[in-house]
Amino acid sequence: MLRALHYETSKTSMSHLVLDGLTKRFGSFTAVDAMNLSVERGEFVSLLGPSGCGKTTTLQMIAGFVDVDHGGIRLDGADLVSVAPNKRGLGIVFQSYALFPHMTVAENIAFGLEMRDIAKADRDRQTLAAMELVGLKGFADRYPRRMSGGQQQRVALARALVIKPALLLLDEPLSNLDAKLREEMQGELRQIQRSVGTTTILVTHDQHEAMALSDRIVLMNQGRIEQIGAPDQVYDHPASAFVASFLGKTNVLSGIGDGQGAAAIGGLVLPLPGAGKGPLQLAVRPERLTFAGAEEPGLEARILGRVFQGTHWLLTADSAAGALTLMRGNDGAAVPAEGETVRLRFSAADAALLPAGAAA
């Protein structure tokens, strides 16, 4: 039954995944709390968050390895929860790769085709094509044990893609690779996904990976979705202090709203539509903080320390609006020393107003 569905999805163009109020509890702990998400066909979506945020549990529920307590999962409008995990037809790349150690590369890749009773000749052809796709031509008879991490990663990807899955699930697939290889694989993964066009869900705790690969990022914390959006949108306009601090470095500054669309942060007064009356919190990225000119209003801050990072300096400072970090490009200009007092400014467009009561 699913095979029919699977072939259908590869032809139609309106495939998408819907999570509807998805909930999972382990005892009294709620791992995933009423999660709603819809993913467009061909989209690359990342579930991003710290460990324990529910992203892996969500993936496991889509894959069918963890039972759903409440809510539904629909693929192309058809219910997925009631389908046995081995009939779902999803491609999964595991963090540990989970290659079959007793099978060769070709046998690993062909396994899913074999389960679908595809004739030998067809199987061989498709296996070969998959190996070519991931750049492993000529490795057919190699055993996984005798391959590098990056190569094993490619086998796992080929094995998942060769069954033409309706959905590709990636569970921290790059976390076992070293930094350089990881960057390489990110580019390659993105390019392969684009060329195959398979809808992909990536689970990761690495913000750079999520930003580099995804069309949209789903930021999760404590079983709930904090924000969904394109990488730059989420980065520039964090919806909560958590998102702001989880995605890159950020400063959470406290100010006072005047109730008429403006706020004072130290000596700096900015027009802030949406700001209420009374105390408020703003998220500002370190790279958006600049030094104010002599005539300009600014936020006074005392430099506490500075760390050289090659392309830039990272300065920590203390101000009336709270502790903050700022970035100064290594462009030859003088950098304030520890103990100096500077005046900082930023524009309203660089600041994101955080909802009241949200804590970092």
Added chain:
Amino acid sequence: MSAAVTERNAPFLLTGPALLVFLGLVIIPLGMTVLLSFYDWGQYKGIVPEFTLKNWIEVFTDSYFFEIFMRTFRIAFLVTLAAIVIGVPEAYILNRMSPSWRSAFLLVIIGPLLVSVVARTLGWALLLGSTGLVNQGLMSLGLIATPLEFMFTETGVVIALIHVLIPFMILAVWASLQRLDPQIENAALSLGAGRVTIWRRVILPQIVPGILSGSIIVFALAASAFASPAIIGGRRLKVASTLAYDEFLNTLNWPLGAAIATLLLVALVLITVGSNRLIERRYAQVFE
């Protein structure tokens, strides 16, 4: 969802067959044996299924049985002690050998474990007899004038049992030595510790759990050993297991034999479980 049901039942379905076998072939027979120890027996009437404490009273009051049980545990204690004194240094020496030598000698040390205990004990009977190689050697060296008595003595039984059981001690200690960080000795050296101090303060505390668990195995097996005491000790030097054997297959007083067997089992369970508890409590942090 049906998958959830099987997931919950799976462990019981999977262990079910073995559980049934153990229920039928361990629990029930052992229960019947305990029951048997409370039955009456007579030379001519045989086993009479009437409840009596006769056998237990006999086992606990007759000094003959007391002596045999004391001997059994004395032998087990001596074997365990010797296994520690010989086995611990040997395991340490093995652990410091190059891998190829080590695996060769491991073959020599573990190998005898796979040889029938009857054949091994026969070897000791040949070596320890009054005209055996050990006595001939000692006499030709002029160390002794008359042959030493090994056969039918506790010394002989202890020697044979050390040979049979010492591989268990070496394996247990070696397993804990393998868990040691090889750099740890160097760390102690760099801090100025001498060889003896390193042994006493660094190595020994870490392998004590291995020594203790090896000791429990050796003690339990020595106390319940049968073939070696039967061959070396003969009918003259009885231990608990050969005593039970005689009651069952020679005297045919099964209820009394069952009482002896039950007592041996209970004593061993108390000793091993008790010392296990002790070890786990004292060395919990070393284990993990």
Added chain:
Amino acid sequence: MRRNGPLALIFHGLFVVFMLAPLLIVCVVAFTPEGYLSLPTRGPSLRWFKAIFDYPEFIRAFRDSLWLAALSSTIAIMLAVPAALAIARYRFPGREAITALFMSPLMVPHVVLGIAFLRFFTQIGISGTFVGLVLSHIIVVIPFALRLVLAASYGIDRRIEHAAISLGAGTATVFRRVTLPLILPGVVSGWLLAAINSFDEVTMTVFIASPATVTLPVRMFLYIQDNIDPLIAAVSACLIAMTAILLFALDRLFGLDRLFVGSGKG
């Protein structure tokens, strides 16, 4: 790692002599040409090895022992594999107790087991039969089978099985194509260790063997009880030689340390 000093090596040498001496003396005595126990000072003779064939009891007991070992360890492994998988991967009430129960034949004195089986088999009327021997041997070898299969099962990454499931494999296919091949080293070595232990078992078997069904170690034990002569040395020498060959093969196949320390993974 630091090297062993001369004292340590002397100690080690003496220990090796201690371990090998009883086995060597048996093999040497077996070659005596004399009619009594003696070293073959007049040169080796195969007289006593030929004599074994005049005692069909030994040959028959050997054959029975082989059958017994093969049958009981095969059944034991068939019980141990599902049990080990359950213990390794599920947390269920009674898990610890069940594991302890399955390992208990290691700690229950074999004399006690022998007595229990003798009593039980007499009651149900299979005393002295081959079936009785097989049943009792299944119990005493299960711990060996279980321990090695368990070690192999703990080593499996469950995500490998999940990968197979996600690729469309059903429960039976996952077991046959993925799980079983992954634990196979544990299964094979567990079976072998079980078979060896069944073959060597004497203490329990002596209670439940009958003249019609007797194993080789029991036959040898009963023989030694009557008298010790070069014939029994020759039988023992054959056994030692066979074990040595098997040991060598096992070491080549699996590595002995892995087989006995039981910590290794496939």
